[in-house]
Amino acid sequence: MRKFWCLFFMFWPVLAIWLCWVSPANGWWFPSIAPWELGQQIDDLFYLLLIITTVVFIGTQFALGYVLWKGSDVKPGRAWFSHGSHNLEVIWTILPAIILLFISLYQMDVLARIRVMSKFPEQASRDPIAEVTARQFEWRIRYPAPGKKLLAQPQPDDLYTVNDLHVPVGQPVMIRLRSDDVQHSFGLPHLRLMQDAVPGLVIPVWFRSNAVGKFEIVCKELCGWGHYKMQGELTVELEEDYEAYLKALQEKMNDDGYPADAENAVAQSDEE
Amino acid sequence: MKPRFVLLSAASLLTAVIAGCGDFKSEFVLNKTTDELIPPAKEIVETELHENFGTPEELVAWLKFPIDYGDEESVTVNVVGFDEGAKGVVRVNSEDELEVDFEGSVLRIGNETEHKISSFDPESGTLHVTPPIEAKLTPEDSVTIVLKQKGWLLKRGRNLYMKHCVHCHGVSGDGNGPTAQYLNPLPRDYRQGKFKFTSTISTEKAAHRDFRRTLYEGIQGTSMPSFKLKLIGDDMDAVIAYVLFLSSRGEYEIRLGGELKVLGGGKDDLEQRLRNEEGLTRAKAIEEFESQEEVSEGLPELSDSVATILAEDWARADNPDVEVWPKTPRPEPTAESIARGRALFISKDAKCSDCHGMQGYGNGSQTEAYQQLPGSTLTYDKPGLYDDWGEPIQPRNLHTGIYRGGRRPIDLYRRIYAGIKGAVMPGFGTSLTDEQIWDLVNYVLSLPYENSWHGDMSAEKTVAEHTVK
Numbered sequence: 005m006r007k008f009w010c011l012f013f014m015f016w017p018v019l020a021i022w023l024c025w026v027s028p029a030n031g032w033w034f035p036s037i038a039p040w041e042l043g044q045q046i047d048d049l050f051y052l053l054l055i056i057t058t059v060v061f062i063g064t065q066f067a068l069g070y071v072l073w074k075g076s077d078v079k080p081g082r083a084w085f086s087h088g089s090h091n092l093e094v095i096w097t098i099l100p101a102i103i104l105l106f107i108s109l110y111q112m113d114v115l116a117r118i119r120v121m122s123k124f125p126e127q128a129s130r131d132p133i134a135e136v137t138a139r140q141f142e143w144r145i146r147y148p149a150p151g152k153k154l155l156a157q158p159q160p161d162d163l164y165t166v167n168d169l170h171v172p173v174g175q176p177v178m179i180r181l182r183s184d185d186v187q188h189s190f191g192l193p194h195l196r197l198m199q200d201a202v203p204g205l206v207i208p209v210w211f212r213s214n215a216v217g218k219f220e221i222v223c224k225e226l227c228g229w230g231h232y233k234m235q236g237e238l239t240v241e242l243e244e245d246y247e248a249y250l251k252a253l254q255e256k257m258n259d260d261g262y263p264a265d266a267e268n269a270v271a272q273s274d275e276e
Numbered sequence: 277m278k279p280r281f282v283l284l285s286a287a288s289l290l291t292a293v294i295a296g297c298g299d300f301k302s303e304f305v306l307n308k309t310t311d312e313l314i315p316p317a318k319e320i321v322e323t324e325l326h327e328n329f330g331t332p333e334e335l336v337a338w339l340k341f342p343i344d345y346g347d348e349e350s351v352t353v354n355v356v357g358f359d360e361g362a363k364g365v366v367r368v369n370s371e372d373e374l375e376v377d378f379e380g381s382v383l384r385i386g387n388e389t390e391h392k393i394s395s396f397d398p399e400s401g402t403l404h405v406t407p408p409i410e411a412k413l414t415p416e417d418s419v420t421i422v423l424k425q426k427g428w429l430l431k432r433g434r435n436l437y438m439k440h441c442v443h444c445h446g447v448s449g450d451g452n453g454p455t456a457q458y459l460n461p462l463p464r465d466y467r468q469g470k471f472k473f474t475s476t477i478s479t480e481k482a483a484h485r486d487f488r489r490t491l492y493e494g495i496q497g498t499s500m501p502s503f504k505l506k507l508i509g510d511d512m513d514a515v516i517a518y519v520l521f522l523s524s525r526g527e528y529e530i531r532l533g534g535e536l537k538v539l540g541g542g543k544d545d546l547e548q549r550l551r552n553e554e555g556l557t558r559a560k561a562i563e564e565f566e567s568q569e570e571v572s573e574g575l576p577e578l579s580d581s582v583a584t585i586l587a588e589d590w591a592r593a594d595n596p597d598v599e600v601w602p603k604t605p606r607p608e609p610t611a612e613s614i615a616r617g618r619a620l621f622i623s624k625d626a627k628c629s630d631c632h633g634m635q636g637y638g639n640g641s642q643t644e645a646y647q648q649l650p651g652s653t654l655t656y657d658k659p660g661l662y663d664d665w666g667e668p669i670q671p672r673n674l675h676t677g678i679y680r681g682g683r684r685p686i687d688l689y690r691r692i693y694a695g696i697k698g699a700v701m702p703g704f705g706t707s708l709t710d711e712q713i714w715d716l717v718n719y720v721l722s723l724p725y726e727n728s729w730h731g732d733m734s735a736e737k738t739v740a741e742h743t744v745k
Contacts, residue, residue: 144496158677158724159725166502257683261686
């Protein structure tokens with residue numbers, strides 16, 4: 005029983021080493037390879053943090069295990085009292101500080117490219133593609149009419165949809181992110197992107213996907229009892245498909261129900 | 277570890293399990309209209325509801341209603357192997373991929389015996405069934421696997437409703453779930469059978485497609501979100517079936533209660549009679565009520581006729597004849613069309629401005645007048661407009677650019693043509709021409725942009741700054 009706790013605490017670092025070793029190859033960390041270079045750089049940052057924390061975790065766990073193992077043999081006589089070591093404390097304060105400083109400097113470039121608008125690709129920041137408004141519990145999306153620019157103020161010919169964001173492939177695109185009620189977070193797990201939507205703010209978010217496909221949009225901030233309902237879909241498609249989508253959406257937005265569906269037109273003429 | 281510590285933690289864990297994960301039973305609650313009935317009448321309504329609609333756990337599908345409860349889906353397969361030693365195990369030829377829905381899948385032999393399927397391995401085609409099969413099965417025999425039992429759609433709808441909808445709309449569909457109290461506007465109470473945003477004429481109920489559209493698009497400006505990615509495939513139909521079930525149940529309750537009230541089953545009416553009629557005792561009055569033909573032997577007939585009328589109402593809503601379609605296309609929203617719409621908006625014919633205000637801000641004179649209570653000469657305690665559920669409502673401020681029933685021109689046309697059911701907004705389909713309605717649509721659609729510059733916002737900025745100076 006004395007050795008139990010020692011073995012118990014030793015089990016976890018062993019499990020951690022095994023998990024860290026096999027996870028990347030099995031795709032357990034991330035949903036898929038990020039389809040753009042910034043996403044991949046974010047993954048690299050994650051792995052860097054993972055390596056650092058794994059090393060620290062394993063080190064501390066083994067130290068704990070060693071102490072427990074040694075302490076399990078009860079020796080006769082009085083316990084030895086220690087008041088700590090000044091040198092040790094200096095080391096374990098300065099060392100993590102250096103590591104943290106290194107991490108913060110190392111990630112600065114990637115962070116700036118994602119967050120700082122002046123570093124955005126000019127093509128994206130010039131013409132935002134859509135306005136995404138988070139609200140409990142859905143994503144409302146406003147596009148400009150085909151061939152027009154998205155303006156801050158809604159325009160009569162704007163196109164509206166819900167939970168369905170379409171963007172062209174391979175192009176940097178920027179959305180204007182807003183919130184109608186509480187704090188939400190616009191999350192694109194496949195693109196490793198996440199940005200809080202804050203009431204009262206319009207936050208620019210840019211990304212690019214070099215792969216065509218459908219990706220999930222999730223809310224990454226617990227926003228209320230229907231948080232799980234905030235599921236959207238990002239469709240990355242070829243330029244011409246994207247344009248066709250906007251055209252179809254425009255047609256839908258301008259639907260005046262005339263002429264009525266063939267079936268209903270018959271019913272209507274019977275009525276007259 | 278000390279035994280006492282182990283005991284203590286085990287006890288606290290047990291308490292947590294019992295308190296936290298207790299057996300929660302959901303039950304349909306009675307409408308307050310039923311509480312206004314005398315005890316025997318109330319009992320009749322309760323019994324009829326229970327017999328015809330069941331409980332949330334044990335649903336009863338009343339086939340009279342035009343609801344798709346889900347038909348049986350089954351396949352007939354050949355037996356490959358049957359071990360007489362283990363009579364509960366059958367191997368079938370499963371070249372097709374069978375999707376067995378375990379919530380009540382059965383194996384049927386001939387037309388008689390049914391065996392519940394407890395497990396199915398699609399690769400080997402091995403089925404485990406209970407109770408064991410008594411007859412001897414040979415490879416020439418064929419058996420029927422019921423993949424989906426009758427009523428599966430309603431059951432699935434119930435399960436999905438309990439997951440996604442119940443916290444606002446409530447177990448009984450009364451719009452009184454636990455989160456409802458925090459919402460404005462309140463979640464829809466289905467029990468009157470009224471749904472606001474429909475594509476049908478003003479006298480008809482909502483069509484199936486209207487439920488689908490509301491679930492798909494959500495209702496902007498309210499707390500109803502879009503479920504287009506949460507309810508896919510059959511799931512949306514399942515939820516619609518269950519909402520229709522709850523709505524039919526609720527309205528049946530109200531209508532049956534109404535019939536019983538006419539027959540003397542109302543509490544208030546009884547009290548009034550007791551005050552006015554000399555020599556009438558409570559017991560005598562109740563006996564009088566119970567001895568009526570309609571309430572005794574004729575009760576099944578009464579109940580049936582209430583349901584028949586209700587079912588016909590619902591069936592008519594899906595008839596293409598009652599769908600609203602414009603007879604002319606929408607004209608371009610020119611300044612002239614908008615001006616005509618504006619003139620109509622404030623005219624005596626349409627009276628839009630009475631509620632929506634002269635400028636369309638939703639602040640018309642009616643919002644400050646005392647409105648009459650329905651079916652009474654009294655007025656509400658507070659001024660303003662009320663909907664059919666007795667809740668205060670605001671006429672829409674047309675400048676916000678939020679359109680609850682949809683923002684397509686056809687949606688606005690339908691709102692004006694058929695009105696908003698259950699709300700104060702009347703239908704103008706008979707009083708206005710198509711051209712007039714389209715002018716109004718054009719005017720309403722122009723309102724959010726009335727006071728703003730179109731196009732490049734930098735222009736507005738300079739103007740605004742200029743004005744401030």
